[in-house]
Amino acid sequence: MGKTTGFLEYDRIEESYLPVDKRLKNYKEFVIGINDSQAKIQGARCMDCGTPFCNNGCPVNNIIPDFNDLVYRQDWRAAIEVLHSTNNFPEFTGRICPAPCEAACTLGINDDPIGIKSIEHAIIDRAWEEGWVAPKPAEHKTGRKVAVVGAGPAGLAAAQQLARAGHDVTLFEKNDRVGGLLRYGIPDFKLEKSHIDRRVEQLKAEGVTIRTSVLVAGKDGLGKDSKVTNWANETVAPDALLADFDAVLLTGGSEQSRDLPVPGRELSGVHFAMEFLPQQNKVNAGDRLKGQIRADGKHVIVIGGGDTGSDCVGTSNRHGAQSVTQFELLPMPPEHENKPLVWPYWPIKLRTSSSHEEGCTREFAIATKEFIGEKGKLTGVKTVRLEWKDGKMSEVPGSEQILKADLVLLAMGFVSPVQSVLKAFGVDTDPRGNARASTDFSGGYATNVPKLFAAGDIRRGQSLVVWAIREGRQAARAVDEFLMGYSELPR
Structure with missing residues (x-):
């Protein structure tokens, strides 16, 4: 623990931000981290609580009291060893995790x-x-070959763990760069891509072979069910992977965006968030795009009140949008949670992101009835107010209105992985369309297809980066045990 009486003596210290007018001029990170002395004070607040619920609140089960104490004692070298023992990529989670811990x-x-x-x-x-972050190649090779399909956080974590266990790992990614949603979903102002790039170099030094622009799918590619833009220029058949490798691990994302099938959906100016956000990330990386979706001077409406919607708000403001409005179907939550009722679980409360603070009107308990347009182009959104009672919603009579809109971004979450990929492998799915694979320690993460495993969003549905890392680590142990009969990788 930190200082015995630290939690009585010190207040919480928050990370600070650059001023709004400065950070809106670029796409660089703007969080100002705490310094050594501030970190020491925060570590001192860690109390001898007996049962550290933070450990289980964290999906990767970070050993939080230990590294808090080490930071309080200013033993930073030991602190990173403790942190890396459970989390392959703390620079990702330390920036974009909502911190359920x-x-x-x-x-x-x-x-x-x-x-x-x-x-x-x-x-x-x-x-x-x-x-202190250096490659850790395996001392001995096993001679086993593993293919990991999908280079998001789950795939990166799994590939690293399997390579360190001595296996020959090939990581396949359909996009032109590694990272999944970290690369082509999370805006650069929340996570600069240099953090991904240096981890990629570490993986290569540890023996991982990375093949980008390679689509693993059946004869029909992703199929008509896909709403995902990809840049693959090579296709590998599932049968070929299963024949060439001793084990295959699927770690793709939940990529099918939830649609809003209301009148006017076909109008120009209505787009999925995952059409809008990846384009800006590619431009930031130096790519040239024709017809980039831009918010310059436009009235933007973001439909969806979660993190993806917030990312659309921040990106639209950096484009120079004339106005940004964010819709949420649910009523406005309370500013403060009822702690005795919800602790230690994730509370429902009003959360205001840095993007909201940069300029955004937030509308709660509102639904979209229709997209309005002229000559095929979006001009407005017809809405209605909602009343919630006993968990059920109903429209408020006479509350319909039309709001001006030049650009609508649909950020309502994701419904499932790309189905044609799972069908091409012959993987059984659960009622939500995810790959069916149990997390039981005996045969964990294995699908119905021999030597084929699944982990991350493709297995559990859309989730957090920290859950992806956890699943990648645990699936790597399951694959290692399948190949070797035992595993020394941590659960």
Whole structure:
């Protein structure tokens, strides 16, 4: 633990931001992390709570009290060793994870929780600065070959773990760069892609072969069911992978965006968030795009109140949108959660992101009835107010109105993985369309297809980057045990 009385003496210290007028001028990260002395104070607040609920609140089960104590003692080298023991990529989670660990912090019952995420952020940034993050190639090779399909956080974590176990790992990615939604979903102002690039170099040094622009699919490619844009220029058949490798692990994303089939959906100016966000990331990377979806000078409406919607808000503001409005179907949540009722679980409360603070009108309990347009081009959105009672919604009579809109971005989540990929492999699916694979320790993450495994969003549905890392790590252990009869990789 940190200082015995630290939680009584010190207040929570928040990371700060660059001013709005400065950060809107570019796509660079703008969070100002805590310094050494601030991190020491935050670590001192970690109390001897007996049962550290933060450990289970964290999907990768970070050993949080231990690294908090090490930061309090300013033993940064040991802190990164503890952090890396459970999390392959803390620079990702330290930037974009919503920190369920903090919601589970015991101190949070009657006070502000410890700034666990900011401490994690500080540890990994210090580790990179000091040169403590280095490749760890396996000392002995097993002679086994593993294909990992999908180079998002789940695939990256699995590939690294399997390579360190001594297997020959090939990581396949349909896009032109590695990272999945980290690369082509999360805006650069939340996660600069240099963080991904240096991990890619680490994986290569550890023996992972990375093949980008390679689509693993059946004869019909992704099929008509796909709404995903990809840049693959080579196709590999599932049968070929299963024949050439001793095990195959599917770690693709839940890529089918939820649509809004209302009148006017076909109008020019209505787009999925995942059409809009990846384009800006590609431009930031130096690519030239024809017909990029832009928000310059437009009235933008973002439909969906989650993180993806918030990312659309921030990107639209950087484009120079005239106005940005975000819709949420549910009523406005309370500003403060009922802690005795919800702790240590993730609370429902009003969350205002940095993008919202940059300029956004938020509308709650509102539904879209129709997209209005002229000559095939979007001009407005017809809406209606909603009333919620006993968990059921009904339209408020006489509340319909038309809001001006030049660009609508649909950010309502994802419904399933690309079905044609699973069909091409012959994988059984659950009622939600995800790959059916149990997480039981005996045969964990195995599908119905011999030597084929699945992990990450393709198995559990859309989720957080920290869950993807957890699934990739656990699936790697399951594959290792399948190949070798035992595994020394951590669960």
